[in-house]
Amino acid sequence: MMDLQEGILYGPLQSRRLGLSLGVNILPNSFKLCSLNCCYCQYGWTHEIYESGQQFADVLPSITEVETAVSGAIDGSIEFDYLTVCGNGEPTLHPEFAAIIELICNLRQRSKKDFGIAVISNSTTCFLPGTKSALDLVDLAVMKLDAGNEQMFKKLNGKTAATSLDSILNGLKKLNKYIVQTMFVEGAINNSSDSEVDSWLESLKSLNPQCVQVYSLARTAASDKIRQVKKSRLEEIARLGRLKTGFEFEVF
Numbered sequence: 378m379m380d381l382q383e384g385i386l387y388g389p390l391q392s393r394r395l396g397l398s399l400g401v402n403i404l405p406n407s408f409k410l411c412s413l414n415c416c417y418c419q420y421g422w423t424h425e426i427y428e429s430g431q432q433f434a435d436v437l438p439s440i441t442e443v444e445t446a447v448s449g450a451i452d453g454s455i456e457f458d459y460l461t462v463c464g465n466g467e468p469t470l471h472p473e474f475a476a477i478i479e480l481i482c483n484l485r486q487r488s489k490k491d492f493g494i495a496v497i498s499n500s501t502t503c504f505l506p507g508t509k510s511a512l513d514l515v516d517l518a519v520m521k522l523d524a525g526n527e528q529m530f531k532k533l534n535g536k537t538a539a540t541s542l543d544s545i546l547n548g549l550k551k552l553n554k555y556i557v558q559t560m561f562v563e564g565a566i567n568n569s570s571d572s573e574v575d576s577w578l579e580s581l582k583s584l585n586p587q588c589v590q591v592y593s594l595a596r597t598a599a600s601d602k603i604r605q606v607k608k609s610r611l612e613e614i615a616r617l618g619r620l621k622t623g624f625e626f627e628v629f
């Protein structure tokens with residue numbers, strides 16, 4: 378299992394799409410703050426699901442702390458191609474998420490460094506106007522969608538999640554531009570079977586992503602009852618996806 382990130386900045390890590398990506402963690406250091414409880418989470422199970430981080434204002438990085446960390450990275454000698462807002466859970470739960478994204482965009486505008494800004498999100502809050510406006514500002518909004526029906530959504534992302542697949546799809550439809558990222562697993566929970574892939578593709582067809590990225594487990598997951606899906610199956614899913622949706626697909 379991966380340890381939680383300890384500070385606001387982490388990396389940079391090499392990423393196929395983003396190049397050198399410097400992570401920005403705007404979530405607590407002591408626990409995972411998330412609106413889902415995914416069986417494949419690399420940080421382990423979510424002990425309590427939260428739909429907002431409002432009550433954790435005292436342990437979340439403040440705007441000033443984020444400004445200091447990000448300005449230091451921009452003015453310093455670390456090389457990176459992307460600043461990626463992600464970290465210990467779901468970044469959009471930070472009550473100042475929109476202001477933080479605006480701040481990072483302004484810092485970039487004033488800097489001489491050339492880099493992109495990305496957010497990796499589980500899509501549960503993109504129906505909120507503030508989240509939507511912030512996501513529309515960044516160069517890459519990487520949004521999670523790994524089920525095509527409510528039953529599989531709950532199996533993968535936690536039975537206790539208050540969010541529904543419907544509300545996620547409705548939220549994604551409001552975004553101007555985004556990439557869909559899908560984790561496939563098999564074993565006790567299997568979203569890579571023919572019928573589940575068909576159902577997921579039906580949901581995808583209602584959206585308009587710039588691209589769809591499919592991947593499988595690379596690290597120890599929260600559940601020990603799921604397994605990695607073979608690359609050859611991911612390639613098959615991508616081929617079918619291109620055929621049925623006309624979207625660009627990438628396999629990781």
Ligand code: SF4
Pocket residue numbers: 411412413414415417418419420423465466467499
């Ligand atoms: S949305 Fe991300 S951080 Fe939250 S439980 Fe799922 S994989 Fe983990």
